[in-house]
Amino acid sequence: xxxxxxxxxxxxxxxxxxxxxxxxxxxxxxxxxxxxxxxxxxxxxxxxxxxxxxxxxxxxxxxxxxxxxxxxxxxxxxxxxxxxxxxxxxxxxxxxxxxxxxxxxxxxxxxxxxxxxxxxxxxxxxxxxxxxxxxxxxxxxxxxxxxxxxxxxxxxxxxxxxxxxxxxxxxxxxxxxxxxxxxxxxxxxxxxxxxxxxxxxxxxxxxxxxxxxxxxxxxxxxxxxxxxxxxxxxxxxxxxxxxxxxxxxxxxxxxxxxxxxxxxxxxxxxxxxxxxxxxxxxxxxxxxxxxxxxxxxxxxxxxxxxxxxxxxxxxxxxxxxxxxxxxxxxxxxxxxxxxxxxxxxxxxxxxxxxxxxxxxxxxxxxxxxxxxxxxx
Numbered sequence: 001x002x003x004x005x006x007x008x009x010x011x012x013x014x015x016x017x018x019x020x021x022x023x024x025x026x027x028x029x030x031x032x033x034x035x036x037x038x039x040x041x042x043x044x045x046x047x048x049x050x051x052x053x054x055x056x057x058x059x060x061x062x063x064x065x066x067x068x069x070x071x072x073x074x075x076x077x078x079x080x081x082x083x084x085x086x087x088x089x090x091x092x093x094x095x096x097x098x099x100x101x102x103x104x105x106x107x108x109x110x111x112x113x114x115x116x117x118x119x120x121x122x123x124x125x126x127x128x129x130x131x132x133x134x135x136x137x138x139x140x141x142x143x144x145x146x147x148x149x150x151x152x153x154x155x156x157x158x159x160x161x162x163x164x165x166x167x168x169x170x171x172x173x174x175x176x177x178x179x180x181x182x183x184x185x186x187x188x189x190x191x192x193x194x195x196x197x198x199x200x201x202x203x204x205x206x207x208x209x210x211x212x213x214x215x216x217x218x219x220x221x222x223x224x225x226x227x228x229x230x231x232x233x234x235x236x237x238x239x240x241x242x243x244x245x246x247x248x249x250x251x252x253x254x255x256x257x258x259x260x261x262x263x264x265x266x267x268x269x270x271x272x273x274x275x276x277x278x279x280x281x282x283x284x285x286x287x288x289x290x291x292x293x294x295x296x297x298x299x300x301x302x303x304x305x306x307x308x309x310x311x312x313x314x315x316x317x318x319x320x321x322x323x324x325x326x327x328x329x330x331x332x333x334x335x336x337x338x339x340x341x342x343x344x345x346x347x348x349x350x351x352x353x354x355x356x357x358x359x360x361x362x363x364x365x366x367x368x369x370x371x372x373x374x375x376x
Contacts, residue, residue: 001088001368002035004114006104008095010038010071011062013245014050015192015222017168017276018093018121020245024171024346025353026069032350038071039083041097053222053242065246081107087114088365089357091144094120098135105139115361118160119144121168123265125153132159142360144353147273148297164356167299168276170283172345174246177285177337181253186215186323188255190248190277193224197263203231205261205291205309209316211235215323220251252284256329257322259315260290260306272296279344282306282336287329289318299344305336 143160145151271294288306309315
């Protein structure tokens, strides 16, 4: 089948975590013999900032790292009807412009035979409810929500016909342990500063513990204001700026531990939704310590796959334990990696996607799935 993804950007992962997941899903669909295409807007904020920050070489680096992926840029004059003429499944990310979301729904309503799904991987359903409520989703065959609490928001609000939970996951063809790489640092955190959604938490769970313990610490990410960079410098924390997601496994491998600092809207309003960095870190076999978040869906085995620290002092204790106890570090790494391999790879998510399509897909899709299943 042909899968078309309307995404903010496939090429750029500059402050755009959904690109990580989409690349892995497309890779696995291709492995199964499906055709994939990403369509991204001409003025995508993430790609514009990537080129401004890193230059055109960063785009070329994406194509070198992911030569199998096709991405096409569309402008205002783009013929979406023609582009979707042979599509079987169209998945539209929630960052897509509302007018285009509505236009794609009309195409479906007017007789297009593809299955049309809306994909939400953000917290706007709680932080900007009016934006989501104003979207025209009645003509979509289903909604993919990246957590059960987000799915429940859609159901209560009556957004969309059928709503399914579809968590993010690790592309384990890329994210894997690299045991031959020498450890050169203690702690690494890969995360963006963002819109002050976790500013205080970064200070409490990263900067102060790294400073007090005098750890060899590196931070990678973007959108750090000057005052945040000053805080990092005063704490002796090295700031490395943006890192291409393809380079993250090696960066993890050079360090002994990492941390997870969830954004406040997820902690307060959408429990059970971790950042994709949790999946990716555990897939790389690096011990992980997390600031508080409520794993209400039991995605992981808390205390075995990763440790939780309730405040700064507890984070310091957890870091001391992991960095000084090689058996503890090895146990966390092994357990987290096993959980990813068992439940949270992009292969698992494609299995789930195909099962969802069997439930809400058009006749063309369900017939294709049935024939493939019979052949297998």
